[in-house]
Amino acid sequence: MFIDSHCHLNLLAEEEGGLDAVIEQAQANQVDHILCISIDKASCHDVLAVVDSYPNITASVGIHPNVDQEENFTVDELTQLASRDKVIAIGETGLDYFRSEGDLEWQRDRFRVHIEAAKQLTKPLIIHTREARDDTMDILEQENAEQAGGIIHCFTENWETAQRALDIGFYISLSGIVTFKNAKELQEVAKKLPLDRILIETDAPYLAPVPHRGKTNKPAYVKHVAEFLAELRGDTVENIAQTTSANFRTLFPTAI
Numbered sequence: 001m002f003i004d005s006h007c008h009l010n011l012l013a014e015e016e017g018g019l020d021a022v023i024e025q026a027q028a029n030q031v032d033h034i035l036c037i038s039i040d041k042a043s044c045h046d047v048l049a050v051v052d053s054y055p056n057i058t059a060s061v062g063i064h065p066n067v068d069q070e071e072n073f074t075v076d077e078l079t080q081l082a083s084r085d086k087v088i089a090i091g092e093t094g095l096d097y098f099r100s101e102g103d104l105e106w107q108r109d110r111f112r113v114h115i116e117a118a119k120q121l122t123k124p125l126i127i128h129t130r131e132a133r134d135d136t137m138d139i140l141e142q143e144n145a146e147q148a149g150g151i152i153h154c155f156t157e158n159w160e161t162a163q164r165a166l167d168i169g170f171y172i173s174l175s176g177i178v179t180f181k182n183a184k185e186l187q188e189v190a191k192k193l194p195l196d197r198i199l200i201e202t203d204a205p206y207l208a209p210v211p212h213r214g215k216t217n218k219p220a221y222v223k224h225v226a227e228f229l230a231e232l233r234g235d236t237v238e239n240i241a242q243t244t245s246a247n248f249r250t251l252f253p254t255a256i
Contacts, residue, residue: 001030001031001032001238001241001242001245002029002030002031002032002200002222002223002226002241002244002245003031003032003033003034003035003199003200003222003244003245003248004026004031004033004034004035004200004201004202004204004219004222005035005151005153005173005199005200005201005244005248006035006037006092006126006151006153006154006173006175006201006202006203007034007035007036007037007201007202007203007204007219008036008037008039008043008203008204008205008206009022009023009034009036009047009050009057009204009219010036010043010046010047010049010050011204011205012204012205012216012218015216015218019050019053019054022218022219022220023054023057023219025218025219025220026218026219026220028220029220029221029223030223030241031219031220031222031223032056032245032256033056033057033058033245033248033255033256034056034057034058034219035057035058035059035060035088035089035248035252035255036050036051036057036058036059036060037059037060037089037091037092037126037153038059038060038061038062038063038091038092039062039063039064039067039092040063040064040067040071041063041071041073044061044062044081047059047060047061048061048084048086048087051086052086056256057086058086058087058088058089058252058255059084059086059087059088059089060087060088060089060090060091060092060126061078061081061082061087061090061091062078062090062091062092062093062114062126063093063110063114064092064093064096064128065093065094065095065096065100065107065110065111065128066096066099066100069106069107069110072110072113073113073114073117074113075113075116075117075120078090078113078114078117079117079120079121082117082121082123083121085254087123088123088124088252088254088255089118089123089124089125089126089150089151089252090114090117090118090121090123090124090125090126090148091114091125091126091127091128091150091153092126092127092128092153093110093111093114093115093125093126093127093128094111094127094128094129094132094136095107095108095111095128095129095130095132095135095136095139096128096129096130096131096132097130097131097132097135098130098131099130108135108139111136111139112139112143115139115140115143115145115148116143118145118148118150119143119144119145119147119148121148122147122148123148124148124149124150124151124251124252125145125148125149125150125151126150126151126153127140127150127151127152127153127170128153128154129152129157130156133157133158133161137161137164137165140165140168140170141164141168145168145170146168146169146170149169149170149171149251150170150171150251151170151171151172151173151199151251152165152170152171152172152173153173153175153201153203154173154175154177154201154203154207155172155173155174155175155186155189156177156183156186157189158185158189159188159189159192162189162192162193166193166194166197170197171197171198171199171247171251172193172197172198172199173198173199173200173201174186174190174198174199174200174201174225174229175200175201175202175203175207175209175225176202176203176207176208176209176210176212176213176217176221176224176225177207178190178209178225178228178229178232179209179210179213179224179225179228180210180213181210187232190229190232190233191232191233195233195235195239195240195243195244196243196247197247198229198243198244198247199244199247199248199251200222200225200226200229200240200244201222201225202217202218202219202221202222202225203217204216204217204218204219204221205217205218208221209221209224209225209228210224210228211224212224223237223241226240226241226244
């Protein structure tokens with residue numbers, strides 16, 4: 001019924017019962033598929049080990065913008081790693097000016113490498129952006145990222161940024177943040193987004209939605225994002241679940 005389009009399962013291995021328990025809980029809450037996201041070279045290998053061990057879990061490979069600037073893939077290295085069958089996306093990649101300071105041209109260069117690899121493989125991009133909305137969208141447009149497609153994950157930006165993403169064919173993924181009481185602007189954006197371009201995610205173990213805010217997030221909790229969106233948009237949970245899952249399958253036709 002539900003698909004968690006962005007989760008760091010490898011970071012939940014120490015939960016009680018381990019990953020078996022985390023995945024069983026997700027299945028018990030009607031989560032049919034999980035996309036497990038890499039953030040650096042080490043996690044790429046951890047994530048690939050996870051997806052090799054469980055059905056209905058796929059992976060991305062890439063380097064998060066805040067990872068040390070000395071850690072990089074070449075385009076060839078990234079395309080080789082991403083050529084495995086269960087790797088369906090490149091990322092998470094993008095720009096983050098909140099946690100990094102100084103001359104961040106290295107972030108922009110790394111971002112372009114990921115876009116080029118995604119284009120070569122025709123595998124969608126998983127985009128992280130924080131306090132860098134204009135530069136993020138400028139680079140996506142300049143580098144013709146629409147040739148690969150992708151997701152602006154954990155979307156917290158304004159309507160103008162959402163429109164720019166939609167204009168290049170990208171999807172908008174909403175996380176538990178949309179359920180927070182102080183997320184009024186994001187909630188207004190969520191009301192306006194076309195349903196056929198929305199995905200839902202947990203970003204677990206981070207950003208647990210209400211009613212679990214402040215606790216360790218898990219894929220099972222993606223249902224709370226769907227429930228909140230249904231109430232916010234005057235829709236049914238079943239339609240939110242069905243449509244966001246169909247959107248995921250459209251973007252990632254080999255995933256399921």
